[in-house]
Amino acid sequence: MKRTVERLSGARVDVSRPLTFMFDGQPYRGFAGDSLASALLANGLSVVGRSFKLHRPRGVLGTGKEECNALVQLESGAFSEPNARATLVPLYKGLNATGQNAWPNVQFDLLGAMGALKRFLPASFYYKTFMWPNWHSWEWLIRRVAGLGAAPLSADPQGYIKQNIHADVVVIGAGRSGLQAALSASADESCRVLLIDEQEEFGGALLASPLDADRQWLDDALAQLEARANITLLRRTTVNGYYDNNVLAALERVSNHLGPVVVERPRERLWRIFAGRVVLATGALERPMVFPNNDRPGIMLASALAEYTHRYGLTLAERPVFYTNNDTAWRRALALADAGLPVLAIVDTRTAVDGELLQQAEAAGIDIYLGTAITNTAGRGGVRKVTLHRIAADGGSLGGAVTSLRCDLLAMSGGWTPTIHLYSQSGGRLQYRDSDACFVPADAHQSVSVVGRANGDFGEPANLQPQWLTPDVSSEKQWLDFQYDVTASDIQLAARENFVSVEHVKRYTTNGMSVDQGKTSNINGLGVLAQTLGRPVPEVGTTRFRPPYHPTTVGAFAGVELGALYAPYQRLPAHALHEAAGAVFEDYGAWRRPAYYPGPGESEERALARESLAVRQGVGLLDYSPLGKLEVHGPDAREFLNRVYINNIQTLKVGGARYGLMLDEGGIVIDDGIVVCLAEDHFLLNTTSGGAQAIHQHLEEWLQCEWLDLEVIVNNLTSQWATLMLSGPKARDVLCKLSGDIDVSREAFAHMQFREGTLLGQPCRILRASFTGEVSFEISVPAGHGPALWQALMTAGDEYDIAPFGLESLMLLRTEKGYLHIGSDTDGNTMPQDLGWAPAIEKKPADFIGRRSLAQAVGKDPDRFQFTGIELMDPDGRVESGAHVLTSDGSSTAGYVTSAFHSPSLGRTVALGLVAGAHARDGEKITIFGQGSKQAARLVKPGAYDEAGEALNG
């Protein structure tokens, strides 16, 4: 490749702003306005990459998304980006890129020797071999050579945001057609228009036009658009996904062009676009010609040569040859000549070409070879020579050699492929147009229109005659997919082995599966397949396009919602106080709650022991605010709850409280809690902590979808109230010290009763229930007063050495007492009879949610896993929840330990479990298996501590 000494006049690069950059450790110079690709070419670098499988040398092929050769590792360390397309990277000062998939470098790559093995590595060869002695002995080798660039080794230092936007009309592509569409749509001031283009500047193909008229038109159009308030312009933005209901996803490269720096602005922004109407003006991509050694560096698309010349002002060659099957390349060649640049020859597979073009070419002194094919290319590190053969009249064979040409660049044009990826994603149908050998939009499925070259409107006629592959010469080196090293012979092999569906061919040969997703190879592959099968292209079919149109940064899909923002956690009203008290916080459902409050250097087990003993012997305080608080109102509230709970709610008296179990319609226990009757038509449901929202939704679903006749209102007031659990023999003494109008004396306020009043001047609700086995007051005040109440109780409890205790201590305490915890001691199969509620259900006349399911065969199995206590034979034995109870023959599972703690009060392990037929096996010996070892235990009634239950009535 020739080095460009001076840029042509009129180039869209700013030669007054030189920029230095590095490639493979060497410093080079480019200008503002260059892409990395144009800068590399300007410096005469013809080999910039290596192919995936055979490590063949690769030079720049195109100018944009279609690029499958010039892939580089951009920057290094945390800022590193693998597989960056040099054609899409705007040059910035200090840019540092290295070649990929090569050792030691892309110029000289040891694995380049792979090229010689091509014949032994045909399509899907790996499925046919590496089986002896077994795949594992080969796997490491195959894996080692896989991949292209390298993934960064540390977290992404830059940020991403996501933003939604609505528009009446969204125009995608700001070439001539797109600009025209945007202008006419935005003429109506009430119409919100969004114009999106993937390049650094608007203009599309106009940017590469050498014509002053085009440049003038572009400047005028942009000026008009900038002036309009109802249009939003997005540059550097690629629309990648077209979804149902005209929703689009687009990636804006906000600050990439600044290089590896962290700024306030994100690196990229993912736009989620809600469009009324979409106009696709996405242009078309040029196809390579297919001939032996067409992958040699220095061979590029004719449109690319034109753009590098007219837009970037490069003079890449002294002896460029054009090779084509259509008129467009002729016009490129003539434009080059007009610019005063040399053009050696035009080789055209067609026998007849438009007379005017011929004249102009001859006038420009260009050698012309019609009905001629290029049958080979030569040159190390760049094309130096091409061999020409006449094509016989039948088009299927070759005549004698014509000649060979010395050249330093080959520009090819195999025709044009409209960029219909987004159209296809939108559900639109495509149809094949023979005259241009390409697929064009047919019937739209959504509100979308396609304009310009994307719609197959090429302006000037191409008079294309496809030459899918070069006849009479080996197809082994006629490349289709330059990156994945797929050749015409691979397609033929696939067809030979009866992989004839286009999807089979794609998967068998990997044609079009490389990072450009077949932008340059799909249609050529299809053509070769059609020719091989002797069937017309449309019968062979095309693959359907899916997002993304162009590979999209993974981080952009995440946006800001990482770390603490990945999933919100609910914070307790007194969170700050717990923090100050040194709480260890953990996630319990959606809430972040204290697990325990370790003293200095105190282990978890010691902390749990201390906290639980404080509750057993003195008094403890737990932040119980997540306790579900649903209020149910209405004339039908009682009837409703009677259908919701397995328990009889009809007999619950005003002021009374009752434990209740809730099932889903499948009979599975989903919640337990305490139901309080505040008035005939007003109930308070204390659901499990964290279960509040789910149960609220469960209740509203039944009311809204099934029992529309019931007059009931459900109100979730969980976070309105801070709830503190004051528990222990000294609990009453502590509570008495706080001024309030509720008589908490033993006589006036018995276990399982509820009171409303005021405490410290605030509305207050107190429930006497116990989950610890000790006297407990569950005290609720408006959440904003939670911290004050916490402090007041801690102060009042000071003389009794009150201890704040966490969830894990509560779990220990309730395990000692044998109180079950939904979700720990029950699973998705647990039915009420497994918890000993069969008799109660018998007594209840009315139906309730899930009742019928209990009567299915499964509900009557004698060996259902039932809730039980488990006692280890070894008094010093330990067991973890998760250990299994084995069947008598030890061959299988007969249940598992669901809760297990070392009880400081009892000085031994207490455990609960779900065990097959446990209720009938009380006292029976069992074997427990956990962490690889077995131990003996026996089944006991739940509740090892204070079996009489005197403590909680104290």
Place this chain on the structure above:
Amino acid sequence: MIVIQCPWCGSRSEEEFTCGGESHILRPEKPAEVSDEEWAAYLYQRKNPKGVHYERWRHTYGCRQWFNVARDTVTHEVVAVYRMNEPRPTPEAEGA
């Protein structure tokens, strides 16, 4: 992306809703009196059509209301939206 007209809140993206599956499934009047097979059919059997599906959605992040949606399971096109207490629209109304 499915965009649904909530009968109360208007057009919202599917991210605000929860799909509750097939609608118009009748709960047996007297569950105790149906056979295991009938009960299982009520619990588990679904039409799961390839085409227009009558399903219920809840505007979970909005007004918390359940309502019915007639939606094509292939194109994801919403052809009708109606409240729980409204009858299933006729095929004409769906344009299906």
Place this chain on the structure above:
Amino acid sequence: MDNAARESVLAGHELARERFSVRENTSLGLIRLQAFHRKAGNVDAVARQLGLPLPRPCQSARDEDMQLFWSAPGEWILASPAGSEREIAQLLQSRLDNSALAVTSVVTDSRVTLELGGAAVRDVLARGSTLDFHPSQFGAGRCVTTRFAGIPAMLTYPEGGEGFLLFADRSLGHYLLDWFAAASADCVAE
């Protein structure tokens, strides 16, 4: 433990950027009003009892010292000066009780109320919700409950107010502040 002892959710934490700001509003007392709305005419009856016009879906209404926000069918949030809500709720309930038309509950403490302002406020909102925040679509008086930053939130652009008001569950107040901080990092001077 008088009202002074009430702790705000964000305890003074706020966000102030050149083009976007968030601060907690503690001046509102909130009441949830739920009507047994399924019976035809019920809602009008409630309105008569209250002597208040009940706003239509996704709308709000206000008189001199009160604002009413629609939040769901038969459900409204009534905002009054902080401290007055308990009395008002009892007053309303007494009017409604015998009629058994509706239920009122004080929900002040269950909510965090955020004031969102700044030139970029609509852009930042568009990063948290799929709603159309263009002034032509989201003007004064509009009040919607939506999925914002992954959680349910009520958003309103009050008449005469400056910027937006966002209501969400109090337990998520800190999460929201952190989310806004991350999502508005670029809302610095241009």
Place this chain on the structure above:
Amino acid sequence: METYSAFNLVKHAFTKHKHWPKAWRSPELKSRYDAVIIGGGGHGLATAYYLASAHGMRDIAVLEKGWIGGGNTGRNTAVTRSNYFYPESTRFYEHSLKRYETMGKDLNYNIMFSQNGLINLAFSRHEMEIFRRWATAIQVQGIDCEMLSRDEIAEAIPQLNMSPSARYPVQGGFIQRRGGISRHDAVAWAYARAADSMGVDIIQNCEVKGLDISDGRIRGVKTSLGDVRTDKVASAVAGHSTVVAGMAGIKLPIVSMCLQAMVSEPVKPCFNHTVMSPMVHCYVSQSDRGELVIGGGADTHPSYGQRGNLPTTEAVLNAVVELYPMFSRLKLMRQWGGIVDIAPDASPIVSKTQVAGFYISTGWGTGGYKAIPAGGETLAHTVANDEPHPLVEPFSLNRFAQGRLVDESAAASVAH
């Protein structure tokens, strides 16, 4: 059937690979078969193979609406494992895993099964309890599964987010070392080639339009290529099971959903295991092409549209970046969707039906790929003997009337 081997590959190289035989024929549809299998995916092709190889039935047709392996077989993340919770599940999937381990040699087709070890991550105290229960359940079955500490996991997965700023710090997990990934296309093609070599007719582009049923027994199949008489029909059509069963007047407890999978651009090998995480929900592995293969939860509504939905794509990739911050700068290259058939308990249904001679294999949900060999083998047995294979007795249709669901998530809160 010409043997695939390195020797033959070299031999054919000298004739420019011009003499490789067809991998399978494209026969004409006959008017009669001993058995017809609807669905030319992995399950259907494996069923045909086992009918021919294990039950001596050769006169079999596999009818495929499109191209073989084009459904979920070619749209999944190619994960194979047997780390299930319930014995009935573990037994079945372990049998399948064993078949995968020898499939290359059994079928003379290298499916490139990389047993890179499947790791499950736990993020909370409660999840660790569940994981201990789960891992022990696998060990009780005598199947390999080891609990891993937080440190062991950090060492095995260097990309994993171990910073204190992670929303859910990894607490630990377990690994099944024999689990891994393979080439999904190869599995379909291997069974097709082997079945074809035994005389099975694989008919592509042949859509089933109806079933011929009289007095309660199957008589034949109506197809777009003509009618076929047969006494045995097996349906193995994944997401379209409801449609085919409907032709037999059978209602199924199945809902069809779209499940997405996606791959990043290829990068040099860096990720050496297959990692799943139920809580920060995604699963990731690296193919031997270098692509990161990514999966997650199904879309949230019933669908027959084979295209992924944006919110789900975002949710899955959000989880990936939260778990593996250094994958943030990689690029998503390809994304697609498959229609999965999900039963109420997310467990399979391999069963006789009320129509004599009509058998159904469905409910594979999001985990059908790993089940292909065992699914085919047990369906073949059921078809050949008109009684369920012992391995699938727990997975018959009548389990729903009995309420005997096999719900993995109920016990182990695990997506599968």
